[in-house]
Amino acid sequence: MMVRDNHNILDCTIRDGGLVNNWDFSVQFVRDLYDGLSQAGVEYMEIGYKNSPKLLKGADSGPWRFLNEDFLKEVITKKTDTKLSALVDIGRVDENDILPREQSLLDLIRVACYIKDVDKGLELVQKFHDYGYETSINIMALSHVMENELAEAFEEINKSPVDVVYIVDSYGSMNYKDIEYLVAKFQRLLPDKQLGMHMHNNLQLAFANTIMGADKGVKFLDSSVYGMGRGAGNCPTELLISYLKNPKYELRPVLDLLERHMIDMREKWEWGYVIPYMISGILNDHPRAAMALRSSPDKDKFVEFYDKLTSPEVMPAKRHDD
């Protein structure tokens, strides 16, 4: 059997899944996940956000939203070959919280930002890089970015030491043609950077888009177990492991995680192919309105929701609140 190009699977069950359950994951679950992903051969596990509780409301959130190194060292007592990553949002991270890499359990720090804040994102990247971390910049909401904005951002990125540049389908609206187009463009304009992709599953295309990107040379592939993630969720780790023929990957430990944990979690919390998320994917819209609907008594009033989002009074305002 052909061995494929080496990819890095980055499982973001805790970080992105936390957006579903307010990071209400037990220490035992996170340990089981780390063990299972390690056995499965997954290269990275994103163990949460490293935003600062001082800069963001969320006192009721679980600890994975505001990762603390002392706490982390109690959770992960033995590092495996699976590296750990954390995500930060610009404006929400206190740089004084970040330790030099040799004192940290984290290996990779990823900076998420919208296109207008790429400069600020790259400043953070520079600091994390100087601390010894691997770094990525994740440009969100790419489907709302105009070409000229992207070209300017790329100029800055090329001057930065950032290791990985992510294509992020924040609204789950992309299909294989968008991936072909964006991957080719990123490869042409960022020749010295590795690429990553983070897809959402609103249109049941997260896995399809991810394997298309992987085959075209994208190296960092985000996924989560059972696709757990905000709204429609992500590319499922179990599918990605099965597709990438690298003999180091093992499906069985992920099936064990699914069996022991994820079925119960999905009973308790909702994510995945749910019609209002499908509608926001089709409309290339932030899932915010769909999430609000799903928390309301009208959660299955699909037609009314669709009419509201597509009425002329609503459409022009849509883009303001990305």
Add this chain to the structure above:
Amino acid sequence: MMVRDNHNILDCTIRDGGLVNNWDFSVQFVRDLYDGLSQAGVEYMEIGYKNSPKLLKGADSGPWRFLNEDFLKEVITKKTDTKLSALVDIGRVDENDILPREQSLLDLIRVACYIKDVDKGLELVQKFHDYGYETSINIMALSHVMENELAEAFEEINKSPVDVVYIVDSYGSMNYKDIEYLVAKFQRLLPDKQLGMHMHNNLQLAFANTIMGADKGVKFLDSSVYGMGRGAGNCPTELLISYLKNPKYELRPVLDLLERHMIDMREKWEWGYVIPYMISGILNDHPRAAMALRSSPDKDKFVEFYDKLTSPEVMPAKRHDD
């Protein structure tokens, strides 16, 4: 907005969905579905199987498994632009049950067969064609067919009046590379036939594969509302309608069907992305074993199921009972 090539969506909610609920659909639901699909602009609705109750056990099945023309005329009192189709299996259809098209509500009769029975399938096609119907031949389990078998079958198909030749991913194991390969091959070797595709969603790829095929020139696209169909189900009609930019298609009537009927149905019956079906998709295996598991108390014992299907004692026997 670009108008795409004309495709034909064939919704098989009743026929394939009946494999989930033993065709336990009310007349009212079937009427609502026909109205909704008509308003949505869907070209074909497959209203069931036209197998014979004399040739197949199933006395407890709903009427959509053994379509009867008198009954059908009570159900569909007014034809719209949406044509009606029925599927037959070779060896299970009594040709005496088939009326000439002008006396029937059906427009298209599709013949499903395995590769070894293509000759028998084409004999049936010839009869239905002579009765005035549009016809298709649906070669099942293509992922288990060898090249030489396929080449022989194509020679026969080219001599037949069959209108449409279907690529059927019975085991839900195909990805976009298989689709690219098969569509190119079918187009090259069947230059005078229209192509169709019927995908299963074991790997969350039914929609992705279908749009890939559609963009490459496949004309008949099978789908079902909310993906309802055996095991992992099908390409969702609502996604296909949203992707194909033909202005005749309307999503809203399908959302109405989803809201009024499909959420309740999915509570009652299971289909979709369920891990044992994912496993059978990965293993390119008939969903039979997964369906049996899901009907048992062990339904969530994924690891045990995976171990059983991948143990050396089981693998060699697998292919006998397609």
